[in-house]
Amino acid sequence: MNEFSHKITAWYKQNHRSLPWRETADPYAIWLSEVILQQTRVDQGLAYYQRFVSQWPDVLSLSQASEQEVLKLWQGLGYYSRARNLLTTAKMIVNNFDGAFPADYKQLLSLKGVGKYTAAAVGSIAFGLPNAVVDGNVMRVLSRVFGVQEAIDASDGIKKIETLANTLLDKENPGLHNQALMEFGALHCVPASPDCMSCIFNHMCIANQKGLVGQLPFKQKKITLRVRYLNYFICTYKQGEDCFVALKIRTSGDIWKGLYDFPLIETSEEVEIEFLINNNAFLDWTNNRNFTLSKVSDLQKHQLTHQTLFARFFHLRFHEPIAVDTKNGISLVCENSMNDYPFPRLIDRYLQNIDLINC
DNA sequence: AATCCGGGGGC
DNA sequence: GCCCCAGGATT
Structure with missing residues (x-):
């Protein structure tokens, strides 16, 4: 050995x-x-x-x-x-x-x-x-002990x-x-301010000898942030004692595939409710059914590694059954069974905060 | 080779 | 705010 x-x-x-x-x-x-x-x-x-x-x-x-x-x-x-x-x-x-x-x-x-x-x-x-x-730990330890100065993201x-x-x-x-x-x-060989004085490698660590511990491992790429605005519609319909909520499964080529959220209109900046309701995508799936805007949430910020999300939740109380078009991934779910559905942290946190959806 | 995919914690 | 974390798939 x-x-x-x-x-x-x-x-x-x-x-x-x-x-x-x-x-x-x-x-x-x-x-x-x-x-x-x-x-x-x-x-x-x-x-x-x-x-x-x-x-x-x-x-x-x-x-x-x-x-x-x-x-x-x-x-x-x-x-x-x-x-x-x-x-x-x-x-x-x-x-x-x-x-x-x-x-x-x-x-x-x-x-x-x-x-x-x-x-x-x-x-x-x-x-x-x-x-x-070879993981992040190994990259860090070996780049420091053996003084590897090449970028470890190349x-x-x-x-x-x-x-x-x-x-x-x-x-x-x-x-x-x-x-x-x-x-x-x-x-021990942690990213920020490791205790090199008490390190088992301090006599042979090249980064320690050259004063490069704070600079290794070296990375050359910067992350670019994207900003997105998610305008969510929490659409409910009360039938007897049961409150039904329209959930939408997330599908292709985007974050949270396989998880559930709500019908939404995404914009590149903050927009007014009037703009959303007059939007074709919105009119399409509500199919001109009658609803009341019962609540508008504060703007919720949610930070991902490469994206900053701003979400606002519009609560729409429908007065007639919501059209369920399974083709676009929308399903009508009884509020009591929402616990069975996986949600992104952003959605889960909001649902926790409002406790129950007021149908 | 470059880009995308979450969320939490340390500083 | 910025960086990192027992990385992998896709293009």
């Missing part, structure tokens, strides 16, 4: 957190944890992991769930394609792999939602395969880190090595 691996695994044995997916050798549990933790902190993902293993203890039970159920349990975690791919892969394992995760890097890579990182993580941790993981920098990671990997115990490196990045 090389000195780097020796030091970092020794550090890991002393300092690692006790986490449920570390108490098992079950590939299903390890895969599930890795998918949940993609672009997600342990603190945020832990409760989701526990709910998922509790609801679906094995890959067979998960494979029999509906997409709506999986998205509902995933609600609030973001990057919802992970949840849809999770279900796809569970079905692949049951149907194409005889119910067992393959102990092979390339076959793991063929699974939906499993890229190089997750294939290496599941392979090394569950099966002892000799593939080095191909040459990434390739350099990948080569370094595979050279350093302890092939006798790759799962331990990989987890140690990531845990060290998560707990």
Whole structure:
């Protein structure tokens, strides 16, 4: 074993957190944890992991769930394609792999939602395969310790880190090595103001020697923000004691695919209600039915990584049954059963705030 | 190679 | 405000 691996695994044995997916050798549990933790902190993902293993203890039970159920349990975690791919892969394992995760890097890579990182993580941790993981932690630790100054969001920098990671990997115990490196990045070699004085690598860390810790890892790309205005219509119709709400499933090529929101008109700036009601898209689906504007919400700001959303909710109380056109994804749902539907955080938060929709 | 996809937390 | 997080799919 090389000195780097020796030091970092020794550090890991002393300092690692006790986490449920570390108490098992079950590939299903390890895969599930890795998918949940993609672009997600342990603190945020832990409760989701526990709910998922509790609801679906094995890959067979998960494979029999509906997409709506999986998205509902995933609600609030973001990057919802992970949840849809999770279900796809569970079905692949049951149907194409005889119910067992393959102990092979390339076959793991063929699974939906499993890229190089997750294939290496599941392979090394569950099966002892000799593939080095490269995630945000590994990028940060290796770029600092070995002084990699190439941009880690461009191909040459990434390739350099990948080569370094595979050279350093302890092939006798790759799962331990990989987890140690990531845990060290998560707990000690943190993004902002790490404690380099007490670091096990401070004598050999090139970034520390050159005073570059604050500048590594280097990224060259800037994120560009898009601003969108979402004018939502919460359309209700009261029938007897029941309040029905028109929900709309989100479909193609945009945020929140598979989740539900309301009929909306999107604009590039803030607009008046008169503009919205005279809009063709609005007239189309209300089909000239009679309604009362019963409430207008404040403007709600919701920040995504690449988008700033401003949403306003217009409550429309209809006096005759709402036309349900399943072609455009609108369904009339009893308010009592809204808990079964997965909503984006923006929608869920608003619904929590207003408590009940006043029909 | 570039772009898109969420939400929460640290500073 | 800006950056980051146990990244992956699509084009």
